[in-house]
Amino acid sequence: MTSGPHLPQERRLVTAIPGPKSQELLARRSEATSASLGMAIPVFVAQAGGGVIIDVDGNSIIDMAAGIATVNVGNSADRVVANVLKQVQSFTHTCFTVAPYSGYVEVCEALNRLTPGTFKKKSLLVNSGAEAIENAVKIARAFTKRQAIVVFEHAYHGRTNLTMAMTAKNIPYKEGFGPFAPEVYRVPMAYPFRWLGDASKITEEALDLVTHKIEKEIGAHNVAAIVIEPIQGEGGFVVPSKGFLPGLAAFAKANGILFIADEVQTGFARTGDFFACNEEGVEPDIMVTAKGIGGGLPLGAITGRAEVMDAAVSSGVGGTFGGNPVACAAALGAIATIEEDNLVARARHMGTIISKALEAMKSKYAIVGDVRGRGAMQAIELVMPGTTEPNSKAMMDAVKYCQQKGVLLLTAGTYSNVIRLLPPLVMPDALLEEALAILDEAIAASN
Numbered sequence: 001m002t003s004g005p006h007l008p009q010e011r012r013l014v015t016a017i018p019g020p021k022s023q024e025l026l027a028r029r030s031e032a033t034s035a036s037l038g039m040a041i042p043v044f045v046a047q048a049g050g051g052v053i054i055d056v057d058g059n060s061i062i063d064m065a066a067g068i069a070t071v072n073v074g075n076s077a078d079r080v081v082a083n084v085l086k087q088v089q090s091f092t093h094t095c096f097t098v099a100p101y102s103g104y105v106e107v108c109e110a111l112n113r114l115t116p117g118t119f120k121k122k123s124l125l126v127n128s129g130a131e132a133i134e135n136a137v138k139i140a141r142a143f144t145k146r147q148a149i150v151v152f153e154h155a156y157h158g159r160t161n162l163t164m165a166m167t168a169k170n171i172p173y174k175e176g177f178g179p180f181a182p183e184v185y186r187v188p189m190a191y192p193f194r195w196l197g198d199a200s201k202i203t204e205e206a207l208d209l210v211t212h213k214i215e216k217e218i219g220a221h222n223v224a225a226i227v228i229e230p231i232q233g234e235g236g237f238v239v240p241s242k243g244f245l246p247g248l249a250a251f252a253k254a255n256g257i258l259f260i261a262d263e264v265q266t267g268f269a270r271t272g273d274f275f276a277c278n279e280e281g282v283e284p285d286i287m288v289t290a291k292g293i294g295g296g297l298p299l300g301a302i303t304g305r306a307e308v309m310d311a312a313v314s315s316g317v318g319g320t321f322g323g324n325p326v327a328c329a330a331a332l333g334a335i336a337t338i339e340e341d342n343l344v345a346r347a348r349h350m351g352t353i354i355s356k357a358l359e360a361m362k363s364k365y366a367i368v369g370d371v372r373g374r375g376a377m378q379a380i381e382l383v384m385p386g387t388t389e390p391n392s393k394a395m396m397d398a399v400k401y402c403q404q405k406g407v408l409l410l411t412a413g414t415y416s417n418v419i420r421l422l423p424p425l426v427m428p429d430a431l432l433e434e435a436l437a438i439l440d441e442a443i444a445a446s447n
């Protein structure tokens, strides 16, 4: 069997989507699995690698999702597979807090080295993005001895109880799942496309609104942390206006508040920097990572100032599976791939191809209201022509059109009107250009 990265890099349809074998499995899926689970494309996967997913019917689909930005290095990347095989044959688990192993320490050393800031850092490993956010909040509260957590409009931080409270969008993430955790406060986001004030003063105005809320409604001295995605993910790839992140970080610092960057989706070369915070030189007190860290294996991490990371009571953090040795081995393989194959530069290169194609769509089609993002994390926001009114139907139609042509795309946005592009960083240019050409056709058909 050809391994993932060595699959033919081509779009090839041999059946309708879904094909007969996928249809059979879809029937079993609906019998056996919770109906509350979503599904972006109705095909079952047989193999994946580079820029393609091969389904059980033999269709080769261009993968513009990368497992929601988890397989930045591609599926079954060679170094990830080699490390995982070696590790599973040595031992599969001891629990780091029972009997430690070097892989965990090496991942933490890599994170401490790679994340922004030259101050002394330490790290903690967990199983997922949401668990990492939960731990960041626990640690921030233990360090500051304060309780309030400030989050933003359009934020997404996960699906556990605390992270649901921190996530903005009700349906589907929160509906029927309350009550939610207290001491979480939401403040405005500097969202350029939807700013209601003076567009030329957005950063200043947004910072005024945020700091006013914090000072007058919460009390800055009660705030443990400001938590923000440097480019929002599920919320629609909202890129805050220039200066907003540094402004928040400066305000946090002046008030003894920790600045926590949620880089779960933006991290690991995705945006054309190792981390999205690098763009404006922001050095968070705590950085939270997950998705792209492990080449597809489940791992989350909290990396921060050493004194902050040491603040919780001894044995106050941890967990049975956190930093599992197989996931750590995979992460070391993924990090080596990013560094040795210079996927940061690759993401920038892909970014120029993507923005050229998306900007061309914006100039041709009135339903494309906004194009935004950086590197291999870009999106289009669809609207009713000539307005900013969300056009959710056009988004659905366009994504469906692409699926039928063998291109997998993800949606996003508070108003369910954003198409987001998250290709694996190892996708060949020709395949990326083909996917963009099909998206162009889809937008033309929906316009």
Ligand SMILES: *Cc1c(COP(=O)(O)O)cnc(C)c1O
Pocket: 127, 128, 129, 130, 131, 133, 156, 157, 158, 159, 229, 233, 234, 262, 263, 264, 265, 266, 290, 291
């Ligand atoms: C996906 C995501 C999370 C949650 O991560 P899980 O691993 O799904 O728990 C948190 N924050 C951001 C920005 C994300 O994109």
